[in-house]
Amino acid sequence: MEQTTSEKILDVAQTLVVAGGYNGFSYADISEAIGIRKASIHHHFPTKAHLVSVLLQRYAKQAEDGLNAVSTNIPNPPGRLQAYFDHWQSCITQTSEPFCVCAMLAGEIELLPEDIASHVRRHFENLSRWLASTLTAGVEQGQFRLSGAPEEEAQILMASVHGAMLSARALGRPDIFAAIVGPQLRRLSP
């Protein structure tokens, strides 16, 4: 077996959350997508809240690993940011995962179980922290010149990325992601 049923369920659930958020999918959708009964999904994940919680734990791990890999493999900070943006650019243009799960859930955070909500909050904190530290490193190496504090610039970048995802989706134009995020990166050059 190359992929466990649990992993299949999580993959499908992630796709569904990305498409329509927490209230936009059901166990029946997952059931249909992978060809097992609803009850079997409950065997692996007793409740929907539990399923999404595990999903977010997995996502957090993947995100952390991804950002760590970028940080260690790419020496120059501007290249790191570019790699991060390129990642999303290709996710969006290939429509494989045209939105960040956590950004999606952030919109409906008020309605979510607290367990899930805190995962979402943490993702925003982690991502902005990574961006801030990358910006700081770039400033120290003279590769960035910031108008404000790194933390502030990080928040601006993160918001631009999420807003660009939303515009790309709303307008049905994947290209608009790069059109928005590209200039935001370029203006950091000294």
Place this chain on the structure above:
Amino acid sequence: MEQTTSEKILDVAQTLVVAGGYNGFSYADISEAIGIRKASIHHHFPTKAHLVSVLLQRYAKQAEDGLNAVSTNIPNPPGRLQAYFDHWQSCITQTSEPFCVCAMLAGEIELLPEDIASHVRRHFENLSRWLASTLTAGVEQGQFRLSGAPEEEAQILMASVHGAMLSARALGRPDIFAAIVGPQLRRLSP
């Protein structure tokens, strides 16, 4: 009667959409909020899709009127942008309407009835057009200096606003909206 039942229904529905999107509320929620039966809501709005469609027509009108008012009442383009941002700033800090209905629906646009989806798309187009024309006017009066085309800068601003709303919500920090949008406005000054 100072407010018709239809208007009350629309107001409540808007609040609910802002909180959790299209799939995040039901007729039962509206019923409970204003104290009439579900069936009575169906009398005014036969289907949920119809209700939200009317809601978006009303929203489009309000938005258009609002932006027109800003354009005619405020002579200088930078002041117009500031007024637009201030509007959202106060919506968010007062938690009266901490998110744009259309931005909310844009996230789940793939699952929405086409009628509603096109309203959402149009809102993104209208808003970016208004921003672009405001930027163009400001450039002509020497009050803005843009790095790129006005249309591109408009897309960046719109994405920043939406992304800032999302961050404010995700982090539970209304102040972060201004921290993100403020600098984006300031860097347009010549």
Place this chain on the structure above:
DNA sequence: TATTACCTACCTACTAATAGGTAGATTTAA
């Protein structure tokens, strides 16, 4: 080496609650 026990994964069949929606009677207001 049987055999008993246990486990995982999945199933059918159900439940209670909620979803959106309808039919038709009754009230309210012009």
Place this chain on the structure above:
DNA sequence: TTAAATCTACCTATTAGTAGGTAGGTAATA
């Protein structure tokens, strides 16, 4: 007195979740 607004009382489909059982594998034991 007619039309609009609201009601009660439904309906059907779907939701998340449960109950109880089966098939097949693994492990302990006699």
